[in-house]
Amino acid sequence: MRDVAVVGIGMNKWGELWDKDLRDLYVEASLLAIEDAGVDHIDSMYVGCMSSGLFNCQEHLGSLMADHLGLTPIPATRIESACVSGGIAFRMGFMEVAGGFSDIVLAGGVEKMTDVSGDGATFALATACDQEWEAYNGITFPGLYAMIARAHMHKHGTTREQIAMVSVKNHKNGMHNPNAQYHLTPSVEDIINSVKVAEPLNILDCSPITDGAAAVILTTVEKAKELGKPIIRVIGAGQASNTLALHNRSDLTRIQVTEDAAKMAYKMADKKPEDIDFAEVHDCFTIAELVIMEELGFVERGKGGAAVEAGETDVGGRIPINTSGGLKSKGHPVGATGVAQIHTLVEQLRCDMGECQVKGAKIGLAQNMGGSGGSATVHILEAMS
């Protein structure tokens, strides 16, 4: 297996982008990544996207994007695994370079979600849960995470305030991210009193509906040295699957798929949770971040809420989480999210994060997740000196 590095990153300003089409978003982010890497060609490409068919009536994205990037006839493959489509696109790019099949791979992700109504977006997103046995009976994604929140509060004594503090922290970080969709600083009270979505979760507990894309360039460490880029090496890669239906998981306070993907990544990297300097995690809903911290081994099970309350996950804390603003502030164009997390890891490891820079950051972890925990990826990146 060859050593692999991330040498280019690109991302556009995310939000409700009426003037931009699905392909505009993807091409824009990809061109930024290609320019950043300084590569003169691309050998292969992966496009993470969950539901362009329902959102934009457009499938067949691999070739569409290769065409508009002027990259045909390279192999171009669309990856779908709900909200971890981007994370898996990155993993496929990593494996293709590591395996020696290609030297330079573009891994991108995109979602153009605001061409449909809010109800329409809820419908499209709900196709990531078990259509016949969950969605048929009326459950939604906020509803699934609300049920995890209720179970977590009941079993571990996690408070409503602690759950809201995830949103407060991520919005605070997002204020420094120029690409973030929302630049707001809601208080715990604002969040607890915001519009109800699925009790106990409110609108300010939920990641938004977003248009956006992100892209990165993967190559060998050898080639990265030739390009004269800082060497940001991919040292761990994990992916796991689990039941689509939340009700079929034995412990409703857990998101087991994250632990399974993390075990694989930690083993490959030969690292432990305490070796990680900072992380980007999939806070699609506030409660998710608390549970993920527990699954990644950053805190004891049931102690996620207390850790956030104590400031352990703040930029200056023991284990800073979502210094980009997370999905909550940055936005969540589902197919792009996993790639944007890698974008942030690279920014941190290049010491380019400004106000949200984690001092002395050498090792970062990205956790991306599909559905209510039916799929996940975990990647660990290290800055080589």
Next chain:
Amino acid sequence: MSFESVTPARYARFMPQRYRLEANYCAKCDLHHFPPRQICKCGNKELETRTLPDEGEVLTYTIIHTPGSQFSDERPFAIGIIELATGARITAQIADTPFDEIEIGMRVKIEFRRIQTVGEAGVLAYGYKVVSM
């Protein structure tokens, strides 16, 4: 343009499950699968058809205020994960129960109810909901 998640063929296919909770059972694992599966995780393919009991317990729940388009007229409604006496679990709406009386551990009974009205023709789609006992 809109997509419909319930078509007549898809609806008819699952009537045994939606109408009478027909599951299958792995005797090796003492495990009920709902909906029925072709193979148990243990590898056993000799699974026996069984009907699940019509009583259970609420494991967790939520009140949905922003449903998908096909449930817009129902909002707000309660929905939860119910563990049936045999250990099998379902996600089902909790009907006819004041929201502030719903709690984890509450005993419920399964009832046959209308779930959705589908498409322009207004086809009625039925299934299971639960009510407080």
